[in-house]
Amino acid sequence: xxxxxxxxxxxxxGFVWNYYDKNLVEHQGYLMRLAYFVEKFVEEGYDxxxxxxxxxxxxxxxxxxxxxxxxxxxxxxxxVVPCAHQxxxxxxxxxxxxxxxxxxxxxxxxxxxxxxxxxxxxxxRYMVDKSDLxxxxxxxxxxxxxxxxxxxxxxxGKQLECILxxxxxxxxxxxxxxxxxxxxTLEDVKKKDEGIKKVLKALEERERENH
Numbered sequence: 026x027x028x029x030x031x032x033x034x035x036x037x038x039g040f041v042w043n044y045y046d047k048n049l050v051e052h053q054g055y056l057m058r059l060a061y062f063v064e065k066f067v068e069e070g071y072d073x074x075x076x077x078x079x080x081x082x083x084x085x086x087x088x089x090x091x092x093x094x095x096x097x098x099x100x101x102x103x104x105v106v107p108c109a110h111q112x113x114x115x116x117x118x119x120x121x122x123x124x125x126x127x128x129x130x131x132x133x134x135x136x137x138x139x140x141x142x143x144x145x146x147x148x149x150r151y152m153v154d155k156s157d158l159x160x161x162x163x164x165x166x167x168x169x170x171x172x173x174x175x176x177x178x179x180x181x182g183k184q185l186e187c188i189l190x191x192x193x194x195x196x197x198x199x200x201x202x203x204x205x206x207x208x209x210t211l212e213d214v215k216k217k218d219e220g221i222k223k224v225l226k227a228l229e230e231r232e233r234e235n236h
Contacts (some may be wrong), residue, residue: 028171031152033174034082034100034162034188041164041191044081055162058188059088062115062160067097067192075152078104078111078126080119082162082171087126101131107148108137149174164190 037044042051063074063086077089090102091097112120127133136151137144149170153159159178163171178185 027073028069028158029073029075029156030071030158031156031176031183032082032160032161032162033077033149033152033171034086034160035164035169035171035190036079036081036131039081039164039166039169039171039190039193041193041195042156046144054189055083055190056089056099059085059162060093062188063089063185064093066158066160067093067100071158072099073101074105075103075105075155076126077148077152078123080115080123084126086149086162087130091126091129098228102129103132103134104130105148105152106133106135107144108140109135113223119202143169146173150177153181153183156183158186160186162188162190165192 040052040055042049046052054174059082063168066074074086074090076090077083078087087102087104090100092151094100094102112123114167115123118232131175153174159174161175163175168171175187
C-alpha cells in the first residue's frame with residue numbers, strides 16, 4: 026500500500042531572504058533541512074511524493090525527490106498542476122526549471138484546462154486529500170495558500186510536519202537565531218553571510234559592554 030506525502034510552502038516572496046540567491050547560508054540551510062525531512066520520510070516508508078510545482082518550496086521539494094530517486098529508485102513523484110500553462114507569466118529560467126521537473130516526474134495531473142479563481146485552492150485540497158502526511162514550509166503568517174492548506178490538513182486529520190521559516194519582517198537577530206536553531210554552524214555563518222556577520226559583531230559588542 027502506498028504511503029503518500031505532499032508539500033505545501035511559500036513562493037519566493039514568502040522568504041525573508043532573497044530566494045534566488047542560492048549562496049545565502051540561510052537558503053542553503055533551508056534546503057538541507059527540507060532534504061533531511063524528505064529522506065526521513067522515505068526511510069519511514071513513504072514512497073509517493075506530491076508537489077504543486079509552483080516556484081519556491083514546491084519546486085525545491087520536487088527537485089529533492091528527483092535527486093533521491095537515484096538512491097531510492099522505488100519512490101515516485103507526482104506534480105499536480107492547478108491549470109494548464111501555469112508557467113505562462115514566469116521568467117524564462119523559472120519556466121525551464123519547471124519544465125525539467127515535469128519531464129522527470131512519474132505522473133503529471135492537470136486539474137483544469139484554463140485558469141479559474143479557485144484552481145489553486147482545488148490543487149491544494151487535492152494534494153492533502155490524497156496524502157497521509159503533509160509537509161508545510163511556513164513562515165508563520167496566518168494568510169495565504171500555505172496557511173490555508175495547513176489549516177485544511179489539520180481539519181481533515183492528516184499528519185502534519187512543519188519547517189518553520191522566519192517571518193517576512195524578521196530582523197537580522199531573529200534570522201541569526203533561526204540559523205542556529207536549524208543546525209547551521211557559527212563558522213558557516215561567519216564565512217557566507219555578510220548581514221549575519223554584522224549581527225554577530227553587534228552581539229559581541231553588547232556582551233563586552235555588559236561585562
